[in-house]
Amino acid sequence: MTSEQEIEQLKSENALLREQVASQAALIAQLIERIQALEERLSQDSHNSSKPPSSDGFVRPPKKRSLRKASGKKAGGQTGHPGQALRQVEKPDEIITYLPDQCQKCHSDLSELTPLAQYEPRQVFELPAPYRLEVVEHRAYSRRCPSCQTHTQANFPQQLTNWVQYGPGIKALATYLVNYQLLPYGRASELLNDLYSAQISPGTLAMWVAECAEQLAESETAIKTAISGATVLHCDETGLYVEGKRQWLHVGSTSKLTYYAAHPKRGKAATTDIDVLPHFKGVAVHDGYASYQSYDGCEHALCNAHHLRELTFIHEQFAQDWAGQFKKLLTDLKAEVEAAKAADQTSLSKERLAEYEQRYQTLLEVGLAANPPPSPSPPLVHPAKRGRVKQSKAKNLLDRLDKHRRQVLRFAYRFEVPFDNNQAERDIRMVKVQQKVSGCFRTTNGAAYFCRIRGYLSSMRKQGENLLVALFEAFLGKPSLPPSLT
Template sequence: MEILPDKRDLRIAELEAENARLRGCLKERELYCAKLAAQLEQALKRIDQLERQLGLNSQNSSKPPSSDGPKQRAQRKKKENGKRAQGAQKGHPGHHRELWPPEKVDHQKQYFPTNCSECGLELAAEDARGEPVRHQVFEVPPKLIECTEHQRMACECPGCGHRTRAKLPEAVEKSGWGPRLVGLLATLGTLTTDTRRQLDWFVGEVLGAPSSLGCVQRHLEEASAALKPGFDQACTAIQRAEQVGVDETGWRKGRLPHWIWVIQSAQAAVYRIRSGRTKAVAQEIIGAPGARIFVTDRYGAYSYLAAERHQICHAHLLREFVKMSELDGEVGQIGKKLEVMSRELQGKWARTNADEIPHEKCVIWVRQKVRPKWEALLKKAAAHGKAAPAVVRWLLKDKHLKMAWVFLEHPGVEMTNNASERALRGPVVQRKISWGSQSNAGLRMMERLWTIAETCKRQSISALDYITQAVEALRNEAPAPLLIA
């Protein structure tokens, strides 16, 4: 007799199969939910990162002020003295236009009163007494350019009747523009960052001399060749300086990215354009470190410099602390305290450099009051782990802590790299206008023009006069003028 399976056993098997299937679905759902949770956490972190990047500006990062939008510019924090009225302050020494001496004046006009202001009696020129009150008006004459025509005459030989034509002096034959016009062209192209088309317009429309874009470019290249000896002099002076600042910013050669490097001291500034922004390029720009003190930002290419002679920029640190102060929680509160301390430190150090506070007194204040509290706040922030910005952990390394206070050990060393950043402002403006260079010769030209213009400024000499003398020396094959005394 065949025994039929129990319906209950069949039902149990069906339920067990269904249970196994449901368990599998539940496990898949749990894995899917876990995956979604991980993706959500990653997305939230990315959103937070992007929001912080959107909040970066010139006040809390190394972005230039020109990159700030209208809203960010409106929200910029005013300086502590921002409540002062515009213009010169009370007690500020006045700046007045100095009168030219009489021997430099081209024209004189004399005015005499016609009647006495007291009794009304008629007055004449012979009644004049005392020295006149002088007032000078300067005007641009209609013709600003001089044209010298060099005529090559021919003489006929009385013996054989052959005519011989004179040759032009070599310095005259080389160009249709004089050395000072070339110097003016190069100076305007550097100090006022004029483009080639603007220079062509200026020479043709304002000065009234024949000009073209090709003519402008040819004479700028002549100026570049003339300035090579002066550029070399500046390079030598930088190697002898006791303190130098180094910085870099972008440039272009055609469509290829390049970098402008500047190394500057109180006496000179040298610019070089390279295709990289690496440690090897930094070593080439700096050369042998020697006993010089270096002031830079925290960029890693400068990390090979000895810590005891390498000052990191406190202006950059201030921006990092501003960004840190915008975080939530205790880390943000610590950032606010570091920001306040940093502003106070830089303010007092500026007053010290202006001889308003004795140097030794300020150094003692920094060592006893500022530095211990500064480092304690950094350690307190570092206790929060990854919630603290990376700059906190970076600063707490022994080497980097030493780099933050080098200026205390060496009188005269600046605590910021602002001088190097100021030296790059002109090239940055020129980059925005011209979009860079087109050839290696163009790169060398810009290096020399920037170097000569900035070094002349630091030497308190006229860039126009120096470039003019350099072009004259080149044309006459004479020694180049001395740039640095």
């Protein structure tokens, strides 16, 4: 082999080795990226992401500081709090008397003596016994007409349709247990049997729930109309299972009203069918999901509780100081807004808002400098994926804070807008409990009935109404509207 041939062979081997090294470097970069993504996923929990506390698991890292600030108040009841202590009533339902038989000093017989007017009362609040249903018989008598001798029978109340039936009280309690306390039908049936010796099957309970939902149709329409015209509307959605398939429960709520709707879709197809946001003209508070942003007929406000958790993750996981400073910016502004509200102010001064805007912009610039756009990936072992290059969580958050800064700061410019979307998250949380307890809804109608009844009960609870009374009236065919709608 000549020297020229050896040189060519070495060049060929060198090129092959370079290609292998480049391929291995690309694979290493790909694996490092995957490891980092897995580490990020493992480091996320309820305090630095949108994951629920129930997903944290049993092995938890050292407890981090809460995102909430100390109120400065002592633990326990506060001065001036009315309290809920048990108090004696003037007219008890039953009186049991105790008379002394002999003198406690000389042991003389006292059994024949009239007791003195003075006595010491002690009252016990207890359930009535025995634990059984009260049976009320309704009798419709007839009368004979003296003129034509016709027998005319009195009419029964409209709700009395059978020879034997359950009344609206037990129906209201059963519906309350299933739809508000979220007991499964089987356990609710057992409870009613234990409490009242009432042999009520789960199938009967399902019939009562359907009956209640039918009575509340107009109330649901009234609630939907009211939230469509609200000044501020909280929006959220969560997954639920209907007939074994994943669907979505959507909520629109205010401090006084709650409206639920189940739909097979999560995005704009669902919100269009539900038909609240297409007509809404107020401020929609949400987590920034794209389907909400597509409605330009209303203003938007983003949930800053989500931002605080994301900033916490970036600050702790990647040691980026700008994220901690941005958290402080948001919490400082929130505290100043709350102080202004407490002082009956309607807005912050233009100077203070300008100062916060400047801090906001400065921190954005620092964050963007620390998180530049990703460069195109080098050739990988596998063919490159189509679409945009994946960005880091920090860069995605910074882009959102930059693009939607007015929505982030909406609470500072309009005091009626809250800092976060906790109202919707509270309204949707118990639906997740229902899913954990019962697993799923067996039918589409069952999910719709639950949404209607639960929305009505949530609205009544927010306005301080007794839920059992509200359900009792619904089964009488005269459901009350939430007070704010009357």
